[in-house]
Amino acid sequence: MRTLALLLALAAACGGGHKAKDDAPIGGGHDGSGGGSGSGGCTTPPAVPVAACTPVSGTTVAANKIGQVSGGAMLATSPPNDGRLFVVEQGGRIRIFQNEQIVATPFLDISGDIVAGGEQGLLGLAFDPDYACNGYFYVWYTLSNADVLARFTVSSDPNKADAASKQVLLSIPDFATNHNGGMLEFGADGFLYIGTGDGGGGGDPHRNGQAIDRTAASCTSTQCEPLLGKILRIDPAHPANGKPYGIPADNPFANGGGEPEIFIIGTRNPWRWSFDRQTGDLWIGDVGQDVDEELDVLPAGQQVGKNLGWSMYEANRNYGNYTPDPNGKTFPQLVKNHTADGWHAIIGGQVYRGPCYPDLAGKYFFTDNTASTMSVATYSAGTVTSTDLAGTWPSSPASIHADARGELYETTTNGSVYHITAGP
Numbered sequence: 022m023r024t025l026a027l028l029l030a031l032a033a034a035c036g037g038g039h040k041a042k043d044d045a046p047i048g049g050g051h052d053g054s055g056g057g058s059g060s061g062g063c064t065t066p067p068a069v070p071v072a073a074c075t076p077v078s079g080t081t082v083a084a085n086k087i088g089q090v091s092g093g094a095m096l097a098t099s100p101p102n103d104g105r106l107f108v109v110e111q112g113g114r115i116r117i118f119q120n121e122q123i124v125a126t127p128f129l130d131i132s133g134d135i136v137a138g139g140e141q142g143l144l145g146l147a148f149d150p151d152y153a154c155n156g157y158f159y160v161w162y163t164l165s166n167a168d169v170l171a172r173f174t175v176s177s178d179p180n181k182a183d184a185a186s187k188q189v190l191l192s193i194p195d196f197a198t199n200h201n202g203g204m205l206e207f208g209a210d211g212f213l214y215i216g217t218g219d220g221g222g223g224g225d226p227h228r229n230g231q232a233i234d235r236t237a238a239s240c241t242s243t244q245c246e247p248l249l250g251k252i253l254r255i256d257p258a259h260p261a262n263g264k265p266y267g268i269p270a271d272n273p274f275a276n277g278g279g280e281p282e283i284f285i286i287g288t289r290n291p292w293r294w295s296f297d298r299q300t301g302d303l304w305i306g307d308v309g310q311d312v313d314e315e316l317d318v319l320p321a322g323q324q325v326g327k328n329l330g331w332s333m334y335e336a337n338r339n340y341g342n343y344t345p346d347p348n349g350k351t352f353p354q355l356v357k358n359h360t361a362d363g364w365h366a367i368i369g370g371q372v373y374r375g376p377c378y379p380d381l382a383g384k385y386f387f388t389d390n391t392a393s394t395m396s397v398a399t400y401s402a403g404t405v406t407s408t409d410l411a412g413t414w415p416s417s418p419a420s421i422h423a424d425a426r427g428e429l430y431e432t433t434t435n436g437s438v439y440h441i442t443a444g445p
């Protein structure tokens with residue numbers, strides 16, 4: 022399975038989050054999320070307006086380091102329309118960059134309340150589509166035996182969260198330290214999407230990837246957990262039926278047949294993924310087992326209930342846990358091989374939709390935790406075309422993700438934060 026270096030490298034890798042609204046299609050009103058269930062009529066301006074930039078032409082890409090945090094930098098993201106960049110430290114703190122300068126005092130510090138190290142820690146962050154009005158943000162972190170989704174609220178100081186405001190929305194039992202998911206993002210529908218890993222160990226020993234129904238005979242072992250190995254979707258703005266969130270009406274099992282939070286089935290460790298803010302297409306980097314890393318693209322309108330195959334398939338290959346049945350499975354758009362390509366843990370990214378480098382528009386940037394490439398892909402008519410850019414790029418990447426504007430930032434497991442830029 023994976024090398025020690027890889028494990029150390031990224032909790033991300035094997036293991037396995039979201040941000041909220043800032044990922045939603047940009048046209049939607051709140052920086053991302055568009056209009057969904059949560060977005061009422063919030064008209065409060067953001068705490069810090071977004072910085073303007075003079076557009077620069079050209080497609081010569083660079084990674085411009087803007088700063089450093091402590092430990093692993095898991096993700097960079099922003100509240101809707103807000104000029105600040107929030108960086109997730111694996112150890113449990115969230116740091117703010119303003120005008121690409123780090124703010125001395127952490128926004129949040131929950132390092133005493135989580136388990137971090139290896140693939141564990143504070144792994145994901147998403148801001149509510151109505152953050153400017155309600156101050157809600159969502160984090161994903163690990164305990165020794167669970168993966169937790171919690172909501173916090175900002176304090177009266179816009180650069181400080183209220184650490185006492187924590188409300189746990191989900192706590193999913195998890196039997197192993199690796200494969201903990203961690204990407205969170207609000208869609209244009211206003212719902213919160215949550216990526217979970219298969220729990221870990223290796224080879225999906227409890228067959229969580231394909232498990233959908235807790236009461237099914239195939240899921241009666243004590244460590245079968247159908248909410249693992251999935252992308253979940255919930256409605257935090259409308260709690261219902263005794264849960265601190267609602268279930269979107271068109272979730273595949275909203276009316277039975279499986280766990281109602283499930284949205285996409287059969288992921289191994291979808292560590293980093295995002296929506297294209299312009300098209301609504303969902304780009305998922307799902308970390309592979311022994312042979313292949315995979316990139317899945319689910320076009321807008323073709324996402325509900327899709328089954329990405331794990332652990333019946335690793336990418337396009339029969340993994341061996343089941344009699345293979347391609348019926349109803351969605352196979353990857355792009356595969357990177359451990360031997361031929363030197364990829365060992367794909368780091369999903371985001372489609373560039375920012376204002377500063379217009380010639381990058383529509384290009385998806387992604388990488389691999391071991392190969393440390395700068396890879397660029399486009400999607401058209403069901404086909405992904407990709408290339409690895411020449412040059413030396415940041416080592417041990419953990420994420421590539423957008424701020425409120427759609428500018429892309431790369432973070433690494435050694436704590437570096439880079440703005441992806443372009444020029445002639």
Ligand SMILES: [Ca+2]
Binds near residue numbers: 218
């Ligand atoms: Ca785990």
Ligand SMILES: [Ca+2]
Binds near residue numbers: 353
């Ligand atoms: Ca797959």
